[in-house]
Amino acid sequence: MCGIAGYIGPKNAAQVLIVALERLKYRGYDSAGLVVSEGGKLHLRRAAGKLKELDAKLAAQPLSGHCGIAHTRWATHGPPVEHNSHPHLSADGRIAVVHNGIIENHVALRRELEGEGVVFASQTDTEVVPHLLAKYYDGKDPVAALRTVLARLEGSFALGVVFADRSDRILVAREGSPLLIGRGREPKAARTDDRRSTEGGTPWTERELLVASDIPALLPHASEFLTLEDGQIADLGPHGVRITTFAGDKVEARFRPIEVTAEAVSKGSFDSFMAKEIAEQPSVLTRLIDSRLRGGVLVEPDLGLDLASLRHIVFLACGTSWHAALLGKRFLEALARVHVEVDISSEYRYRNPVAGGDTLVVTISQSGETADTLAGLRLAKSKFLPVVGLVNTVTSTIAREANGVMPLLAGPEIGVASTKAYTAQVMALYLFAAQVAKAKGLLPRDAEEALVAAARALPDLAERTLKLCEPAVEECADLYSAAQASVFLGRGGEHPTALEGALKLKEIAYVHAVGYPAGEFKHGPIALVTKHLPVVCMCPRDAMYEKMLSNIQEVKARAGRIISVGDAADRDLRDLSDHLLPVGRAGDELLQPILSILPLQRYAYHVARRRDCDVDQPRNLAKSVTVE
Numbered sequence: 001m002c003g004i005a006g007y008i009g010p011k012n013a014a015q016v017l018i019v020a021l022e023r024l025k026y027r028g029y030d031s032a033g034l035v036v037s038e039g040g041k042l043h044l045r046r047a048a049g050k051l052k053e054l055d056a057k058l059a060a061q062p063l064s065g066h067c068g069i070a071h072t073r074w075a076t077h078g079p080p081v082e083h084n085s086h087p088h089l090s091a092d093g094r095i096a097v098v099h100n101g102i103i104e105n106h107v108a109l110r111r112e113l114e115g116e117g118v119v120f121a122s123q124t125d126t127e128v129v130p131h132l133l134a135k136y137y138d139g140k141d142p143v144a145a146l147r148t149v150l151a152r153l154e155g156s157f158a159l160g161v162v163f164a165d166r167s168d169r170i171l172v173a174r175e176g177s178p179l180l181i182g183r184g185r186e187p188k189a190a191r192t193d194d195r196r197s198t199e200g201g202t203p204w205t206e207r208e209l210l211v212a213s214d215i216p217a218l219l220p221h222a223s224e225f226l227t228l229e230d231g232q233i234a235d236l237g238p239h240g241v242r243i244t245t246f247a248g249d250k251v252e253a254r255f256r257p258i259e260v261t262a263e264a265v266s267k268g269s270f271d272s273f274m275a276k277e278i279a280e281q282p283s284v285l286t287r288l289i290d291s292r293l294r295g296g297v298l299v300e301p302d303l304g305l306d307l308a309s310l311r312h313i314v315f316l317a318c319g320t321s322w323h324a325a326l327l328g329k330r331f332l333e334a335l336a337r338v339h340v341e342v343d344i345s346s347e348y349r350y351r352n353p354v355a356g357g358d359t360l361v362v363t364i365s366q367s368g369e370t371a372d373t374l375a376g377l378r379l380a381k382s383k384f385l386p387v388v389g390l391v392n393t394v395t396s397t398i399a400r401e402a403n404g405v406m407p408l409l410a411g412p413e414i415g416v417a418s419t420k421a422y423t424a425q426v427m428a429l430y431l432f433a434a435q436v437a438k439a440k441g442l443l444p445r446d447a448e449e450a451l452v453a454a455a456r457a458l459p460d461l462a463e464r465t466l467k468l469c470e471p472a473v474e475e476c477a478d479l480y481s482a483a484q485a486s487v488f489l490g491r492g493g494e495h496p497t498a499l500e501g502a503l504k505l506k507e508i509a510y511v512h513a514v515g516y517p518a519g520e521f522k523h524g525p526i527a528l529v530t531k532h533l534p535v536v537c538m539c540p541r542d543a544m545y546e547k548m549l550s551n552i553q554e555v556k557a558r559a560g561r562i563i564s565v566g567d568a569a570d571r572d573l574r575d576l577s578d579h580l581l582p583v584g585r586a587g588d589e590l591l592q593p594i595l596s597i598l599p600l601q602r603y604a605y606h607v608a609r610r611r612d613c614d615v616d617q618p619r620n621l622a623k624s625v626t627v628e
């Protein structure tokens with residue numbers, strides 16, 4: 001939660017930082033701010049509300065200067081008002097700090113500082129940091145002051161600091177929250193007219209330097225990046241990047257090329273990232289499938305594990321990733337006969353789970369930064385269990401801490417509602433289950449061929465489904481966008497689809513929605529049904545088809561409005577339903593949920609639009625949940 005950014009270089013820092021914040025706003029967007037250090041002073045601009053408020057403020061009161069830090073907030077301590085927005089300043093206005101994470105001992109530190117006469121300007125946990133820095137900074141060694149402060153902090157943080165008297169230095173530190181440092185291309189020739197630092201007009205001789213919580217915010221200025229590790233401080237300035245540990249030991253700064261393109265983090269011709277990411281699913285699936293095959297056959301993932309001896313897997317995930325995990329369990333049971341447990345990370349981490357030495361823990365996370373999933377990973381590792389990360393962001397903490405990584409290759413997912421990462425997770429889990437089955441000798445050659453053919457046919461089917469379902473989806477959105485609540489029912493592999501469809505509608509359209517296993521509905525929740533309740537029924541022609549038809553009859557008998565998801569040519573289903581959202585038919589029934597979720601993603605999108613909701617930045621949410 002929260003995004004931080006920083007810039008030093010020849011360009012106007014405020015202009016670079018506002019673009020960086022635009023790319024970080026998926027991490028929080030209830031207020032934003034930035035500070036520029038220039039001419040021996042700190043120049044602050046902050047605004048409550050969306051980023052456009054800060055942008056407007058900057059347009060009215062522009063900033064010059066070449067060194068600054070910025071922040072986009074998801075409130076934890078104190079409401080999203082201007083005085084709680086970052087950056088926070090020391091009482092003398094000489095030191096500014098941005099922070100992602102939580103300072104857990106802030107109450108004790110605040111009391112101590114207040115006892116010394118410091119007057120706080122905000123309700124945040126962060127504000128103790130600039131005040132402590134002011135206490136320890138002797139005007140000579142800012143890194144030493146930061147090191148002293150860090151020794152007093154408990155909790156998780158990525159911090160960015162600038163000083164009024166050091167207008168070409170940024171200090172950053174990391175413990176538990178992500179932080180990347182980017183470096184621009186080697187300058188062709190130093191032009192003194194546009195390569196000035198702010199200190200006395202001396203030429204900026206180094207490549208420009210950036211700081212951010214995530215790679216997209218380093219673009220387009222950075223060509224290389226490095227990940228700051230927990231327990232490290234970086235000192236950025238004309239000398240380049242100096243990294244030391246909190247204890248003061250030197251660490252080599254090793255940069256690597258950035259592979260994400262600026263195009264991948266823009267909306268292109270779409271009206272929202274969500275619409276773009278839904279449309280990208282066929283190409284994401286193709287890329288993912290190709291990555292798991294060589295010469296048309298499944299290759300074993302390079303995880304350093306003996307897949308043949310796998311007996312027990314625990315999946316850890318949150319939200320949409322947890323729904324994918326539910327499908328992963330079905331795949332591993334069906335194909336590889338492995339015993340699988342699926343745990344919500346925030347529950348797992350506070351239990352004392354029983355785990356034998358033969359257990360593999362698989363953490364599933366789009367961002368790779370979800371605090372609860374990361375904590376689950378660390379708990380599993382503390383029990384000496386091998387941990388694999390199924391992640392989209394391969395530079396993330398989960399990817400770095402896991403013993404092995406299965407990348408999703410979905411490209412940056414920026415819309416807060418997960419769409420393409422979900423279908424990629426489901427496909428990746430299907431292929432992983434097949435790889436395990438193959439290693440165990442449970443997937444004969446012809447079965448493997450059929451499975452690979454079914455997977456390879458899916459991207460086209462997804463493309464066709466997105467086109468096919470659109471008119472009916474829009475019609476339903478027109479009719480039901482004002483409904484107060486909705487129910488989603490599914491059985492077997494379509495139960496996770498029902499949960500996921502309900503989550504999408506809740507989070508982006510603010511419609512109360514619940515997903516149920518259809519067979520469970522009559523044990524109480526069926527009392528909700530009236531002629532005003534849209535009930536979305538997942539009914540592809542799978543093994544549960546007949547059972548599902550009976551469940552639909554039960555809803556119909558109570559006058560519920562039935563929106564079915566199923567085969568376009570299914571006359572029985574069409575006759576039974578008020579509306580049919582048609583989907584293609586997967587070659588392997590196990591893959592059908594990837595097609596079934598597509599109309600539900602589009603339905604949530606259209607309902608949200610009709611209700612005037614911001615689909616990319618739904619209220620109260622943030623993309624990466626880096627707090628408990």
Ligand code: F6R
Nearest residue numbers: 319320321365366367370417418
């Ligand atoms: C819903 C959604 C969230 C995430 C959850 C886990 O659309 O995006 O429910 O799935 O916060 O996030 P990751 O996968 O990044 O760990």
